[in-house]
Amino acid sequence: MAKKEEIPVLEVRNESTVEADVGEAGKIPVGLSACLAGYEVRYNGGHSQSRLCLRTLSEFFTFRTFCPEVAAGFGIPRPTMRLSGSPEAPRLTLSDDASVDLTDQLMNAVNPKLDEFDGLDGYILMKNSPSCGMERVKIYRDNGYPYDEKGSGFFAAALMEKYPLLPVEEEGRLHDARLLENFVLRVYAHHNFRQEVLAEPSHHKLIQFHSSYKYVLMAHHQQSPRDLGHLLADAGKQPLGTLVQEYFEAFMEAIKKPASTRNHTNTLMHILGYLKKDVPAPARQNILDTIHRYRQAEVPLVVPLTLLSHYIDQAGSDYIRAQRYLQPYPQSLGLTNAI
Structure with a gap:
């Protein structure tokens, strides 16, 4: 026993x-x-x-x-x-x-x-x-x-x-798998912002953080990457402390609700665009087909994410490799297996 x-x-x-x-x-x-x-x-x-x-x-x-x-x-x-x-x-x-x-x-x-x-x-x-x-x-x-x-x-x-x-x-x-995934994503995002921006605030660190979370934001709210980008573009118009707080509030609000399948699909397609020059057409078509299968609820999110990550590791730029959308929390949690 x-x-x-x-x-x-x-x-x-x-x-x-x-x-x-x-x-x-x-x-x-x-x-x-x-x-x-x-x-x-x-x-x-x-x-x-x-x-x-x-x-x-x-x-x-x-x-x-x-x-x-x-x-x-x-x-x-x-x-x-x-x-x-x-x-x-x-x-x-x-x-x-x-x-x-x-x-x-x-x-x-x-x-x-x-x-x-x-x-x-x-x-x-x-x-x-x-x-x-x-x-x-x-x-x-x-x-x-x-x-x-x-x-x-x-x-x-x-x-x-x-x-x-x-x-x-x-x-x-x-x-609920989607609520769990969203909660864990928000916990890691909150932690990363505190460690990477709030610990020693600077415009550079804030812009770096925003850049790494661009596609996480896109998956949750299509307009938020642009809105927050405009906020950072006008950074010189307000004190750094005010800017950091305003950004943090808008960022956490943007990711508060679970991302929809439609938004995930759109985000995956945008990321696929970064591979069009360096990945052969048959491989890109395979990724595209897998994204469509995800959109039709035939496979979970982990399948197109894993496929994209494989080719990004091989041929992606430093910018796209740095995107936290590809791994916003440890993969061993297995959260994208169920959504």
């Missing part, structure tokens, strides 16, 4: 806070709801361990874990809580007694912690939680029935307000 895999168990002192690193140094830092890391911090004393996070993403991310409800001193186990009141101004209350308002107690614990997440490049949250749910969290009326409108958990809302450019997703949504 195979040995049962052990999960990490966190000792919670005074039931006040949960903070730990899961993973090794040198990987990309990403926040993670503590229950998803296997810590027994849920209301019932259990966990919601994520195999996706701990067995797949942990190879590339180092996780900073946090449980806002434990940080607020609600205890383990604890009564269930939910969002109550109006959708415009919900409160955190006990599920069986909406008169017990726990909002301030939670936020007084959360707000001092937010600054500690400044070095993260992404965050993965527990769905449906009144504290950690990113979206679609039920808000209950005084009569006990939920509104049609949904909200966000208090910690999730505060996190996204303080770090609007940070890639944030719910673990449940990451089981």
Whole structure:
């Protein structure tokens, strides 16, 4: 019989806070709801361990874990809580007694912690939680029935307000192949921008970054490479700090949604154009046929990407080899196998 895999168990002192690193140094830092890391911090004393996070993403991310409800001193186990009141101004209350308002107690614990997440490049949250749910969290009326409108958990809302450019997703949504691929792409892009531009800002570094992400941008939004190019062309008209921030905001917004098959196809065709002088016509036709097969959903994206990369390695220019569209994250993740 195979040995049962052990999960990490966190000792919670005074039931006040949960903070730990899961993973090794040198990987990309990403926040993670503590229950998803296997810590027994849920209301019932259990966990919601994520195999996706701990067995797949942990190879590339180092996780900073946090449980806002434990940080607020609600205890383990604890009564269930939910969002109550109006959708415009919900409160955190006990599920069986909406008169017990726990909002301030939670936020007084959360707000001092937010600054500690400044070095993260992404965050993965527990769905449906009144504290950690990113979206679609039920808000209950005084009569006990939920509104049609949904909200966000208090910690999730505060996190996204303080770090609007940070890639944030719910673990449940990451089981959708396109959402997972897009989240990981955004995490790596966010990390690369911080390391390559924000660490020591300069016009040159900003232009280099934009150049390497040109076709990633094209795959997500056809107009964004031109718009951001115009922004950089007018770089001398505003202070460098302002330009960097404006570019970062526009860049992260442009890649926020998964790229469509149509946009991927268009991007692949543009890249193929760089091979027309140095790759024989039969080989180019083979690549073109493979791109069309991808467009018709006969093969996944990895097939035309691999074929293009093969010929670019042989005959491509330095410029096209440097395009991160060809490998925006480690290939061993296998994300383009499923889209």
